[in-house]
Amino acid sequence: MLIIRSVCELKKELSNLKGEIGFVPTMGALHNGHISLIEKSKTQNDYTVVSVFVNPTQFLPNEDFDKYPKNESNDIKICKNLEVDILFMPDKNEIYLENEPKILAPKNLANILEGAVRPGHFDGVCMILNKFFNLIKPKRAYFGKKDAQQIAVVENLVKTFFMNIEIIPCEIIREADGLALSSRNSYLDEEQKLYALKLSRSLLKAQNLINQGQVDTQMIKSEMKTILEPLKIDYIAFTNKNFQEISKIEINNTIILVAAVVGTTRLIDNIWI
Amino acid sequence: MLIIRSVCELKKELSNLKGEIGFVPTMGALHNGHISLIEKSKTQNDYTVVSVFVNPTQFLPNEDFDKYPKNESNDIKICKNLEVDILFMPDKNEIYLENEPKILAPKNLANILEGAVRPGHFDGVCMILNKFFNLIKPKRAYFGKKDAQQIAVVENLVKTFFMNIEIIPCEIIREADGLALSSRNSYLDEEQKLYALKLSRSLLKAQNLINQGQVDTQMIKSEMKTILEPLKIDYIAFTNKNFQEISKIEINNTIILVAAVVGTTRLIDNIWI
Numbered sequence: 001m002l003i004i005r006s007v008c009e010l011k012k013e014l015s016n017l018k019g020e021i022g023f024v025p026t027m028g029a030l031h032n033g034h035i036s037l038i039e040k041s042k043t044q045n046d047y048t049v050v051s052v053f054v055n056p057t058q059f060l061p062n063e064d065f066d067k068y069p070k071n072e073s074n075d076i077k078i079c080k081n082l083e084v085d086i087l088f089m090p091d092k093n094e095i096y097l098e099n100e101p102k103i104l105a106p107k108n109l110a111n112i113l114e115g116a117v118r119p120g121h122f123d124g125v126c127m128i129l130n131k132f133f134n135l136i137k138p139k140r141a142y143f144g145k146k147d148a149q150q151i152a153v154v155e156n157l158v159k160t161f162f163m164n165i166e167i168i169p170c171e172i173i174r175e176a177d178g179l180a181l182s183s184r185n186s187y188l189d190e191e192q193k194l195y196a197l198k199l200s201r202s203l204l205k206a207q208n209l210i211n212q213g214q215v216d217t218q219m220i221k222s223e224m225k226t227i228l229e230p231l232k233i234d235y236i237a238f239t240n241k242n243f244q245e246i247s248k249i250e251i252n253n254t255i256i257l258v259a260a261v262v263g264t265t266r267l268i269d270n271i272w273i
Numbered sequence: 274m275l276i277i278r279s280v281c282e283l284k285k286e287l288s289n290l291k292g293e294i295g296f297v298p299t300m301g302a303l304h305n306g307h308i309s310l311i312e313k314s315k316t317q318n319d320y321t322v323v324s325v326f327v328n329p330t331q332f333l334p335n336e337d338f339d340k341y342p343k344n345e346s347n348d349i350k351i352c353k354n355l356e357v358d359i360l361f362m363p364d365k366n367e368i369y370l371e372n373e374p375k376i377l378a379p380k381n382l383a384n385i386l387e388g389a390v391r392p393g394h395f396d397g398v399c400m401i402l403n404k405f406f407n408l409i410k411p412k413r414a415y416f417g418k419k420d421a422q423q424i425a426v427v428e429n430l431v432k433t434f435f436m437n438i439e440i441i442p443c444e445i446i447r448e449a450d451g452l453a454l455s456s457r458n459s460y461l462d463e464e465q466k467l468y469a470l471k472l473s474r475s476l477l478k479a480q481n482l483i484n485q486g487q488v489d490t491q492m493i494k495s496e497m498k499t500i501l502e503p504l505k506i507d508y509i510a511f512t513n514k515n516f517q518e519i520s521k522i523e524i525n526n527t528i529i530l531v532a533a534v535v536g537t538t539r540l541i542d543n544i545w546i
Contacts, residue, residue, distance in 0.1 A: 007435065099379040100433035101399050106372040126374050135435040160373035162280065162408040 001079060002086045007094050010135065013086060019046025023138035025129065028052040028089075029069040029183035030078045033173040037142040038082045040170055047085040049136050056092055058124030069186045088136075095131060103127045105153050106160075109243055113257060114149045114268070117234050122153045129154060133163055140166045144173075146180050148255050148270045152243045172270075174200065180269045187265040195231060195262045199269040202227040202236075206256050210273055215249040224258065234259035234266065241272075249273060274352060275359045280367050283408065286359060292319025296411035298402065301325040301362075302342040302456035303351045306446040310415040311355045313443055320358040322409050329365055331397030342459045361409075368404060376400045378426050379433075382516055386530060387422045387541070390507050395426045402427060406436055413439045417446075419453050421528050421543045425516045445542075447473065453542045460538040468504060468535045472542040475500040475509075479529050483546055488522040497531065507532035507539065514545075522546060 004010045014021075022041030026034050030052075041048040052075050059065035072089070079087045105122035109115065115122050133141070143151050151169050158165050173181045178200035179193065188196055202224040209220050217238040224236050237257045238246050246254065254273040259266065277283045287294075295314030299307050303325075314321040325348050332338035345362070352360045378395035382388065388395050406414070416424050424442050431438050446454045451473035452466065461469055475497040482493050490511040497509050510530045511519050519527065527546040532539065 011437075097433050099381045099429065101379055101430055102377040104375040104377065106374055108372045131433075131435050156372065157374055160370050160404075162404050164284075 001084050003076060004086055004088050005090055005094070007090065007135065010086070010088055010090075014049075014136065017047050017085075020139040021045060021136060022048045023132070023136050023141045024048065024050045025132055025141065025143075026050060026052055026075075027054045027068065027183065028075050029071050029186070030075045031173075031181045031183065033144050033146065033181040035078065035082065036173050037144060037170050038079070038084060040168065041140065041142050042082065044140060044168075045138075048082075049086045049088060049138065050079050050084050051088040051090075051132055051136075053088075053090055053092075053095065053128070055124060055128040057096070057127050058121050060118055060120060063118070064184075064187075069183050095128070103130060106156055109149065109153050109156060112149075112243065113235055113237055113239075114259070117259065117266075122150070125150055125153060126157050129157060130161065133158070133165055138165055140168050142168045142170055144171075145169050145272065146172045146182065146269065148257060148272075149243060152241075178204065180267075182267065184265055184267065188262060192263045192265070196265075196267055198228050198231055199258050199260060199267055202258055203256060203269060203271045207271060207273070210249055210251075217247050217249065220249070220256075228258070228260055231260040231262060234261065274357050276349065277359055277361050278363055278367070280363065280408065283359070283361055283363075287322075287409065290320050290358075293412040294318060294409060295321045296405070296409050296414045297321065297323045298405055298414065298416075299323060299325055299348075300327045300341065300456065301348050302344050302459065303348045304446075304454045304456065306417050306419065306454040308351065308355065309446050310417060310443050311352070311357060313441065314413065314415050315355065317413060317441075318411075321355075322359045322361060322411065323352050323357045324361040324363075324405055324409075326361075326363055326365075326368065326401070328397060328401040330369070330400050331394050333391055333393060336391070337457075337460075342456050368401070376403060379429055382422065382426050382429060385422075385516070386508055386510055386512075387532070390532065390539075395423070398423055398426060399430050402430060403434065406431070406438055411438055413441050415441045415443055417444075418442050418545060419445045419455065419542065421530060421545075422516060425514075451477065453540075455540065457538055457540065461535060465536045465538070469538075469540055471501050471504055472531050472533060472540055475531055476529060476542060476544045480544055480546070483522055483524075490520050490522065493522070493529075501531070501533055504533040504535060507534065 022045030024037045024041055054068050056065055103126040105126050110122045155167050179196055205223055205227055206220045221236050239255050240246050240253045255270055257270040259268045295318030297310045297314055327341050376399040378399050383395045428440050452469055478496055478500055479493045494509050512528050513519050513526045528543055530543040532541045
């Protein structure tokens with residue numbers, strides 16, 4: 001496995017590859033969720049490139065950019081074990097220049113849910129992925145469904161920018177108790193981890209209600225709220241796969257999303273119905 | 274020559290080409306300036322693709338988008354004669370979708386000179402070229418030096434977006450009397466054409482003063498103003514090739530730019546010292 005830190009070296013090495021590239025963009029602190037993306041890429045492509053880059057432009061000024069979990073030696077070990085071909089770990093000065101264009105995510109996606117709570121977040125996601133996609137020229141790129149809205153933003157980016165890249169959404173990986181894996185789970189102490197389970201449990205409750213024939217989103221939302229108490233709820237939302245709000249569940253075309261704060265840690269989770 | 278109007282067909286035809294592509298983006302109403310770009314591309318590439326697309330996003334609401342000169346049959350004839358490989362003439366609905374990211378040109382370039390007078394213009398230039406570059410994947414792209422600031426914006430775009438495209442600036446083509454060719458010259462009547470000559474004459478005067486050893490830009494500017502009277506001058510500017518303002522002429526690293534209004538037509542011109 002090549003560990004590459006400069007854009008110049010990455011270009012040189014990529015020019016030697018003849019075949020399809022699968023790309024897994026990450027912010028490091030790799031866990032089983034990331035591992036499942038890398039494993040999927042390995043099965044579908046000739047080469048797999050993983051990036052580890054805590055992208056400053058997708059953090060708001062008051063967010064956790066400085067304390068975002070880092071574990072470089074473990075990330076390297078995981079990628080080596082998975083036989084990743086290239087691990088790209090650039091410094092931010094390799095990626096961003098002083099004067100450059102800014103990309104604004106499309107308003108219909110950027111101003112709702114995560115975008116409403118984190119204004120500018122998806123602009124930063126578009127900026128970094130546009131750069132990485134141009135640089136790495138993957139055939140396929142792998143994203144976890146946990147960041148469901150991010151997938152919609154990235155699919156829009158690739159389509160409207162005329163990039164020839166297939167976006168592969170991958171299933172959420174959970175702990176045995178249901179907690180969706182996230183690098184930010186490391187902020188939680190043992191007691192908070194129990195409270196964090198309320199997110200996946202509220203979604204499981206929603207799934208059960210739907211299995212029993214419930215289609216009214218207000219009814220489901222109210223049951224979810226009861227489970228989520230006493231957490232601060234950012235949103236409980238019901239959308240179709242185009243991220244338009246819906247008031248009735250449509251089987252095979254519904255995402256239920258929840259965002260809530262446990263202690264000082266903001267967590268998100270969702271299920272696809 | 275293939276005349277292609279849909280993105281889907283363009284992708285299909287491009288996938289058959291094996292070799293380097295030269296790309297000449299235009300807004301149509303082709304003149305000898307465009308022809309010189311196409312001829313240069315023909316000598317340097319295996320294939321030449323020309324686009325004719327009056328890009329709505331680079332026009333301000335009060336500008337001449339609706340009346341911008343069009344001459345499709347002549348554009349086709351010119352491209353055929355020059356043995357262009359693909360002439361891409363899409364409708365705007367092929368290119369822009371309802372919801373998509375917006376690109377903002379970098380502030381240091383977008384807020385000065387043309388950008389100051391035409392706020393948002395360079396954002397639209399970045400948006401369309403980003404799309405065309407991704408779609409056509411040229412090895413080289415050709416731009417006239419007449420839009421000098423546009424070249425700086427495009428070079429920045431390609432560099433910071435990690436696009437592997439060489440931007441080729443090409444010399445300004447002029448009428449025998451010195452008038453820089455522009456599709457917008459067609460807005461001028463015979464009397465206005467005489468007034469329009471003041472732009473190139475003011476630049477010729479600047480060149481002569483510099484040849485005589487003058488390096489003070491204020492002195493040169495005042496002589497240029499005298500020639501440009503009674504036109505409404507938008508700006509007379511002296512920059513280095515990075516588009517930073519300078520107060521002393523630097524040989525081989527100076528651009529003198531002028532923008533002025535003749536009748537209701539805004540014209541620009543420049544020389545590279």
